Amino acid sequence: MDAIIVAAGESLRFNSGKSKVLYQLADQPIISYSINLFNNLEYIKRIVVVTTKESLSDVDTICMRSPKCLKPVIGGETRYSSVRAGLLALKPWRDRVAIHDAARPLLSRVLMDRLEERSRNSLVTIPGIFVTDTMKEIDTCGFVKTTHNRERLRSIQTPQIFHPAVIEMFPHDCNPTDEATVAEGLGFPVLVIEGEITNLKITYKEDIDVANSIINREGNENWNRL
Numbered sequence: 001m002d003a004i005i006v007a008a009g010e011s012l013r014f015n016s017g018k019s020k021v022l023y024q025l026a027d028q029p030i031i032s033y034s035i036n037l038f039n040n041l042e043y044i045k046r047i048v049v050v051t052t053k054e055s056l057s058d059v060d061t062i063c064m065r066s067p068k069c070l071k072p073v074i075g076g077e078t079r080y081s082s083v084r085a086g087l088l089a090l091k092p093w094r095d096r097v098a099i100h101d102a103a104r105p106l107l108s109r110v111l112m113d114r115l116e117e118r119s120r121n122s123l124v125t126i127p128g129i130f131v132t133d134t135m136k137e138i139d140t141c142g143f144v145k146t147t148h149n150r151e152r153l154r155s156i157q158t159p160q161i162f163h164p165a166v167i168e169m170f171p172h173d174c175n176p177t178d179e180a181t182v183a184e185g186l187g188f189p190v191l192v193i194e195g196e197i198t199n200l201k202i203t204y205k206e207d208i209d210v211a212n213s214i215i216n217r218e219g220n221e222n223w224n225r226l
Helices: 030-039 056-063 079-090 109-119 179-185 205-218
Strands: 002-007 046-051 097-101 124-130 135-138 144-148 154-156 160-162 191-194
Touching: 002 030, 002 079, 030 046, 030 056, 030 097, 046 056, 046 079, 079 097, 079 179, 109 124, 109 160, 109 191, 124 179, 160 179
Parallel strands: 002 046, 002 097, 124 191
Antiparallel strands: 097 160, 124 154, 124 160, 135 144
16 A cells, blocks of 8 residues: 655644644654654555645655655645645555545554555545534525534544545546545545544644643554654
8 A cells, every 4th residue: 555645735724834744743743643654554665745845855854764755746736636746656556545634643553554454345445533513504694504413424534545446537637625525426435434533633723732632641652753
């Protein structure tokens, strides 16, 4: 299996003046956690990080510490175009490709192992967690149209794992929120397995405090630190 780590976002909501994936979590950059995990998994053979032009040099320095990490590549204007840049860098693909957000540094080996196992027999495999809030759909004026049954709703995470048969069908130009949506649109079945609450996405600076508390609570040995 190959892995793409997407780190080409503008980090506008993080408001730090630099890419959030270079921000320190505990004592190392956010992006290091995902790289270290994938580098230590025997079934991951190659890793490519997709980043911005501004962060390329810093990301390259981090990647050089991991033998499986290829030279990072520069992403595009959208998430989807950045993923396609990563796919191009890895082509020809192995039996599966895992696509992961660098902004989710606390991906655990336990979750990754379950995804790998289930993805052997599924064309697309993604993690999702139960929705605990009441979910309402509103109209353009802000009024409630309907209330959804949250028992059947999941908040979707990464990594998302795809077989080459699916990737080959990806269109050249679209702008989905995740790649599983593309697979759905193409008619492929998408398997959702249980994710982990700790696999949170760093969006705001306040999320750093939450991630630090998780690391402190569960111990350094549970996370992919240098």
